[in-house]
Structure formats: C-alpha cells, structure tokens
Amino acid sequence: MSDINKVVLAYSGGLDTSVIVRWLQETYNCEVVTFTADIGQGEEVEPARAKAEALGVKEIYIDDLREEYVRDFVFPMMRANALYEGEYRLGTSIARPLIAKRLIEIANETGADAISHGATGKGNDQVRFELGAYALKPGIKVIAPWREWELNSRESLMNYCEKHNIPVDFSNKKKKSPYSMDANLLHISYEGGVLEDPWQGPEEDMWRWSVSPEAAPDTATFIELDFERGDIVAIDGEKLSPATVLERLNQVGGANGIGRDDLVENRYVGMKSRGCYETPGGTIILKAHRAMESLTLDREVAHLKDALMPRYAEMIYNGYWWSPERKMLQTAIDESQVHVNGKVRLKLYKGNVIVEGRQSADSLFDESIATFEEDAGAYNQADAEGFIKLNALRMRIAANKGRKLL
Known part of the structure; x- marks a missing residue:
C-alpha cells in the first residue's frame, strides 16, 4: 500500500x-x-x-x-424499541x-x-x-x-x-482492570476476566454506574417523562437536550439499581460471547416508550413494529446502520411516532422500572368503550358472536374434514 x-x-x-x-x-x-x-x-x-x-x-x-x-443514533433506535436477541440494548x-x-x-x-x-x-x-x-x-x-x-x-x-x-x-504498575470495557452515554460493557466462564457470576466491584438492587434505596423514586414524536424531551417538566436526558436517566437509574444485564450473545463473526452491561438510562427509556406507545399506537402498527424490531436490531448489531434496508425501516418507524406524544409516570425501585401512569392528548384509549361499567351503547356485546364465528370458520371446516388438532 x-x-x-x-x-x-x-x-x-x-x-x-x-x-x-x-x-x-x-x-x-x-x-x-x-x-x-x-x-x-x-x-x-x-x-x-x-x-x-x-x-x-x-x-x-x-x-x-x-x-x-443521542439525537441521531440512540433516540431513533429507541423509537424502534430495539433489543438484539431479546435482551441486548445495543x-x-x-x-x-x-x-x-x-x-x-x-x-x-x-x-x-x-x-x-x-x-x-x-x-x-x-x-x-x-x-x-x-x-x-x-x-x-x-x-x-x-x-x-x-x-x-x-x-x-x-x-x-x-x-x-x-x-x-x-x-506504570497501577492495577489494570481485568475487564475489557467500552463506555458511552448509553452504556458501559464488560468482557474478559472471570466473565469468560459463563457459569461465573460478575464481581460486585466490577460495576461502575449502578448500585446493586439490594443496596438501592428502600424508598422508591418517581419521575415523569414527556414524549414528543417518540422522543423524551423533558424530565419532571424540565425541558432537556437529548444528551442531558440520557445523562439524567443514567444517574437516577443507576442510583436505584437499574440497568444491569448479563448476556451470552451471538457475534456476527460466528462465536458466542459473554458480556455484562450497565444501561440504566436506556432501560428506563425503553420501558417508558413502550408505555407511551401502548396508549397512542394503533394495534396493527404496534404489532408490525414488534415483528420488524428483531430484524432492525440485528441490522444495528451487525453494522448495517448505513444500509438502505435500515434507512427504509427507520422511515416507517419514524412515521409511526407522529402521535407518540404525552407523559409517562414511572416508579424506580430496587432494579425495577414500574409504569405508574400514562396520558396523552393523542390517546386511542376510549374509557367509554373499555369500561366494565354501563357503556351507554358505545359497544354492542352481541356483535362479538359473529366476530368469533367468522374467525373460527376455517378451524371448523378443518375439523369437519377430520383434520385432528390433538
């Protein structure tokens, strides 16, 4: 060369x-x-x-x-609720x-x-x-x-x-950490050392960003997160930049023992790898974002997003962020977030992120229909009979033809 x-x-x-x-x-x-x-x-x-x-x-x-x-990479990924192999927060x-x-x-x-x-x-x-x-x-x-x-x-x-x-x-002769570590605003990762034995648990003094759930405060912490188009824009009513949002959530999450993961994942190059991760802010964002979507997304849109998410997460994990297929999916994901606006209230307690409430001017939740009380004719329960029979039709035909399911 x-x-x-x-x-x-x-x-x-x-x-x-x-x-x-x-x-x-x-x-x-x-x-x-x-x-x-x-x-x-x-x-x-x-x-x-x-x-x-x-x-x-x-x-x-x-x-x-x-x-x-955070603005151009972490937040777009969070809009997709992306998890690699169901656990890794990328x-x-x-x-x-x-x-x-x-x-x-x-x-x-x-x-x-x-x-x-x-x-x-x-x-x-x-x-x-x-x-x-x-x-x-x-x-x-x-x-x-x-x-x-x-x-x-x-x-x-x-x-x-x-x-x-x-x-x-x-x-110099300073003690070097036995772990290979990588950190950024979203997480810190640990590999190597005792972690190369998947049966061996991580040492407590390895963790840098979080206390253990056992050592977390005995009193819960409550926070409110404001969403606009799928992104968090404020914490407890205070408008914040994307990076500051993640910094604040890392601090409050880590203080409450949130965000520790111990995973064995499949690397793109073909081997399995064991790693531990601290992602306190990301863990909170994903939980809150799903809560906000539960109120504002159409059912089929939400289900389609969930079906596409593993493929989207795999693209990021394998290095295809700049690929046309990722950009195509991002366009669809971002379009789905137009009405993901509102507020989510969370309780943080000893490693748990608990949704306490959610509200939105774009909510699709209709109390007059969903209520177990008198609905004043908003929903005719008798309509369900035909709905069930139509959906059972293909299974009834198969059963009549002698096709056994057991």
Whole structure:
C-alpha cells in the first residue's frame, strides 16, 4: 500500500491505539491524523491531544459528539424499541456508525487515503466500522492492525512501546482492570476476566454506574417523562437536550439499581460471547416508550413494529446502520411516532422500572368503550358472536374434514 500517504485513526490515547500510531507511521511510512470522540464515556478526552503530539501527530481531532450521538443514533433506535436477541440494548453497536461517519468526514477534510481502527479480528466492531466506512466512501482504504501485525498480547504491546519510546499511561504498575470495557452515554460493557466462564457470576466491584438492587434505596423514586414524536424531551417538566436526558436517566437509574444485564450473545463473526452491561438510562427509556406507545399506537402498527424490531436490531448489531434496508425501516418507524406524544409516570425501585401512569392528548384509549361499567351503547356485546364465528370458520371446516388438532 505504497499509495497511502495519510491515515485517519480512531484514537483513544490508550495502549493499543498509541502503538497503532507508531506502527502506521513505520509500516506505511505515512502521516497519521488522530480522531478522538467524546460520546459520554465518562473519561476526559483532552489528554489524548498531548499523547498524540508526543507521537508526532500534526492533525488532531477531538470532537464532542454527545448530542449528535443521542439525537441521531440512540433516540431513533429507541423509537424502534430495539433489543438484539431479546435482551441486548445495543449500547456498543449504536455508537460505531457515528464514529465511522466522523472518520470519513475527517478523511475528506484532510485528504486522507485511508482510515484505521483498533478493533480486533475476533469482534463485531471491525465489521461495524468498515461497513459504515465503505457505505459512506466506497473507495476508502481501511487498515486494521490487529489483522496484520503479530503484536497479539499486552506484553508484546508493552515491549513495542519500550522499544519505540512510546509514552503510555499503563506502563506504570497501577492495577489494570481485568475487564475489557467500552463506555458511552448509553452504556458501559464488560468482557474478559472471570466473565469468560459463563457459569461465573460478575464481581460486585466490577460495576461502575449502578448500585446493586439490594443496596438501592428502600424508598422508591418517581419521575415523569414527556414524549414528543417518540422522543423524551423533558424530565419532571424540565425541558432537556437529548444528551442531558440520557445523562439524567443514567444517574437516577443507576442510583436505584437499574440497568444491569448479563448476556451470552451471538457475534456476527460466528462465536458466542459473554458480556455484562450497565444501561440504566436506556432501560428506563425503553420501558417508558413502550408505555407511551401502548396508549397512542394503533394495534396493527404496534404489532408490525414488534415483528420488524428483531430484524432492525440485528441490522444495528451487525453494522448495517448505513444500509438502505435500515434507512427504509427507520422511515416507517419514524412515521409511526407522529402521535407518540404525552407523559409517562414511572416508579424506580430496587432494579425495577414500574409504569405508574400514562396520558396523552393523542390517546386511542376510549374509557367509554373499555369500561366494565354501563357503556351507554358505545359497544354492542352481541356483535362479538359473529366476530368469533367468522374467525373460527376455517378451524371448523378443518375439523369437519377430520383434520385432528390433538
């Protein structure tokens, strides 16, 4: 790849990506541009600038993408009630298309020939980054060092740092977490360590964002969430930006022991993976959004959304956010949210999110029809007989033909 003169690297400032900077410079004899995204990982990102400068990097991008992340990626996904394999709330998956988008934008701004990332050859992230990059810039070249080099252990990376005089924070003797962690405003994930044994439960001191349900307050917390077109726009009457909504819900959810998940999932590359996740705000949003939809969505629209949701979630998990099929489904999902407006009241108590009430000017709930009391002729119960017989017709015909069901 002698034609590569400049590469944009997704750069965290940690051990792996610091090694990648030098490796790219030496292996490809190219200029490296670093890009560090603040998507709410809870760590200061500005120190990455000094680290990149120490490695000879001249063009350094450090971008606050928190509002864009929640507004344009998390909230649209929440409108679909997306869960992968019925449980995973897609906290890592949904961040990758934004990072891929910004990598390509920076490549265009700087005239770079390629992008690079620190995802391993065993995981899903390499797929997500690269599918997004190719969708947005078909001719871009991608360099994935973990698929090329022979630095396959922490020890070999540290030796590389020592040999090449790379300053890395982890070179000291501070205890390193045994887990591989990834954090953003939606969640924090944990893999590796004792979690590689699916029978072994996670250690309590692993969790960063939440207390255990047992340690949560003995008094419930009540909150009210205002929805407009399927998105939360206010908490307890206070108008908030998308990122601030998620930050607040993470805080109140974590304080009440909400949002812990322990999953074994099927990676797109073919293996099963065990991971633990903290998604307090996302857990609250999904529960509240379903409550709001229960009041405002037509039955068949709601059921069709539920039927499409696993496919939509799979698209995000597998890295197809920028695909035409995801965009098509998003258009339908967003159209379904036009009347998802109103207020949901929740009780948060020891790991539980309990719906206490919901109201909407766009409600399809008609008390005069649904009541168990006198309905003043709003519903003729005798009509149900013909409805049942018509729906039973095909089964009665089959039974008359001797087709046994038992």
